[in-house]
Amino acid sequence: MLDIVNVQKTFNPGTINEKKALNGINLHLDEGDFVTVIGGNGAGKSTMLNMIAGVYPVDCGSIVIDGVDVTKLPEYKRAKYLGRVFQDPMTGTAADMQIEENLALAARRGKRRTLRVGITKKERKEYKELLKILGLGLEERLTAKVGLLSGGQRQALTLLMATLKKPKLLLLDEHTAALDPKTAQKVLDITEEVVAKDNLMTIMITHNMADAIRVGNRLIMMHEGRVVVDVKGEEKKNLTIEQLLQLFEASSGSQFTSDKVMLSK
Amino acid sequence: MEILQQLLGALPGSVSQGLIWGIMAIGVYITYCILDVADLTVDGSFATGGAVAVVLILNGCNLWLAMVAAFAAGLLAGAVTGFLHTLMGIPPILAGILTQLSLYSINLKIMGKANQSINVNKTDLLISLRWVKEFAMHNPLITVGIVLAVLIGILYWFFGTEMGSAIRATGINQNMSRAQGINTNFNKVLGIMVSNGLVAFSGAFLAQYQGFADVKMGQGAIVIGLAAVIIGEALFGKIFKNFALRLLSVALGSIIYYIVIQAVITMGLDANLLKLLSAAIVAIFLAVPYWKRQYAQSHIRIAKEVKENA
Numbered sequence: 301m302l303d304i305v306n307v308q309k310t311f312n313p314g315t316i317n318e319k320k321a322l323n324g325i326n327l328h329l330d331e332g333d334f335v336t337v338i339g340g341n342g343a344g345k346s347t348m349l350n351m352i353a354g355v356y357p358v359d360c361g362s363i364v365i366d367g368v369d370v371t372k373l374p375e376y377k378r379a380k381y382l383g384r385v386f387q388d389p390m391t392g393t394a395a396d397m398q399i400e401e402n403l404a405l406a407a408r409r410g411k412r413r414t415l416r417v418g419i420t421k422k423e424r425k426e427y428k429e430l431l432k433i434l435g436l437g438l439e440e441r442l443t444a445k446v447g448l449l450s451g452g453q454r455q456a457l458t459l460l461m462a463t464l465k466k467p468k469l470l471l472l473d474e475h476t477a478a479l480d481p482k483t484a485q486k487v488l489d490i491t492e493e494v495v496a497k498d499n500l501m502t503i504m505i506t507h508n509m510a511d512a513i514r515v516g517n518r519l520i521m522m523h524e525g526r527v528v529v530d531v532k533g534e535e536k537k538n539l540t541i542e543q544l545l546q547l548f549e550a551s552s553g554s555q556f557t558s559d560k561v562m563l564s565k
Numbered sequence: 566m567e568i569l570q571q572l573l574g575a576l577p578g579s580v581s582q583g584l585i586w587g588i589m590a591i592g593v594y595i596t597y598c599i600l601d602v603a604d605l606t607v608d609g610s611f612a613t614g615g616a617v618a619v620v621l622i623l624n625g626c627n628l629w630l631a632m633v634a635a636f637a638a639g640l641l642a643g644a645v646t647g648f649l650h651t652l653m654g655i656p657p658i659l660a661g662i663l664t665q666l667s668l669y670s671i672n673l674k675i676m677g678k679a680n681q682s683i684n685v686n687k688t689d690l691l692i693s694l695r696w697v698k699e700f701a702m703h704n705p706l707i708t709v710g711i712v713l714a715v716l717i718g719i720l721y722w723f724f725g726t727e728m729g730s731a732i733r734a735t736g737i738n739q740n741m742s743r744a745q746g747i748n749t750n751f752n753k754v755l756g757i758m759v760s761n762g763l764v765a766f767s768g769a770f771l772a773q774y775q776g777f778a779d780v781k782m783g784q785g786a787i788v789i790g791l792a793a794v795i796i797g798e799a800l801f802g803k804i805f806k807n808f809a810l811r812l813l814s815v816a817l818g819s820i821i822y823y824i825v826i827q828a829v830i831t832m833g834l835d836a837n838l839l840k841l842l843s844a845a846i847v848a849i850f851l852a853v854p855y856w857k858r859q860y861a862q863s864h865i866r867i868a869k870e871v872k873e874n875a
Binding site for chain 1: 723725726727728729730731733734737738740741742743744745746747748749
């Protein structure tokens, strides 16, 4: 379960660059919910994920994951509950470390890091098996530096790292946006697979409306730091992009404007 | 011919100094290459190590215990820089300079004066430059050589543990590290501590080697450390990929640095110009990779323009 209650965030308050990113947002997710998020530029999508992850402190409001109030916890402590994949393939992995070392770091998310060996033989075998599932040939390159991998391979690896220790909540911040269409599709397929396998509670930001409708069991649209459209289940499955845009206009009172979203329609 | 003979005669001394400073250079490697932080604390903590060891030994402390105490003093100095950076938000370079400056006063307080000699005739020492040509345990080549090998072994183990891996990850990608639950601030402090511990340990060896500790003995240490790291990387970077071998290449870089310095002095260079020369060499070596990138980029651009105009 995830509960975001009345969270507000203003960047650069009191200056001419003041920007209200989140405007008292409320969101409740049930166990196993897979929510896709769309919204225009500056709607607060990424800010919302960053607030959940603890990248910045909230101005007010609270965030509760699975009964634990994480509002005041620092980013590295919240990591215990979260798996994260970022838009930039460079962000999610340590380029100068080996594939297996990156996985070993992820396997210890939420645990105390001691003077025990950083990666065991048993782990190496497990990682090899796990990488096989990706179907990218990475299982033969366990000791290759991650910096040598392509963007798509890095995103797939980050996804594996994010779910290696089953997270309470998986946060995907436009994780296919920087990839070419074919690779993006592949990474999205892998995403659906890993989410389905453990029935993970997931929030996925995307700029692709068709994906947003097709993937997951719930769809929200954000506008000016609030959730303005929230559709679930059968209603979501039968949505069309036109209906979605109409819903948006009816509830936000403005045209849906995002070049990125419109272009990728 | 005469110069060559002189050089050969001075070789054991140069190699000894290179080995001692090699430990210091490995400390610099930990901050500069692993943590991606340029830590200037070392100029102060090097002298702290020397001061602590000399004062303890003069007061009858066990020699190895004095070395451990010097290491601990270095850890402490590193912790101060680490906290200035992580808790008080001071940029790492400035944090290092602040600690370095305050250590100057502290080192004076430890020794009670600016220079404290320790006579090898009156006091038993681990090493001394007097013994560089003796075949005995207290020959600096042997003692420091063995200690260096042990230290490389320990560091190789440490950076392979969960804790050490977290420090490496912190240096490479802080966003990723925090997303994987790594406390990046803690790891930065820990890394800077270990680095300065090694630097102080090296200072404790040098004070015994030269027979005195001096508040200025660490002046420009960061430049010597960087020179060793860069020389090691340039000469052995292509063949030494393993972490332990990389640390070894830093130590070898330090030895080569001292042999080269000895050579230019033997050939008649004014010793007063040494620091200028060292700084110039480091500056050039740091600039080369940057120039290479610029050159490559300008060629890509020209190639594009040629293509478009064709």
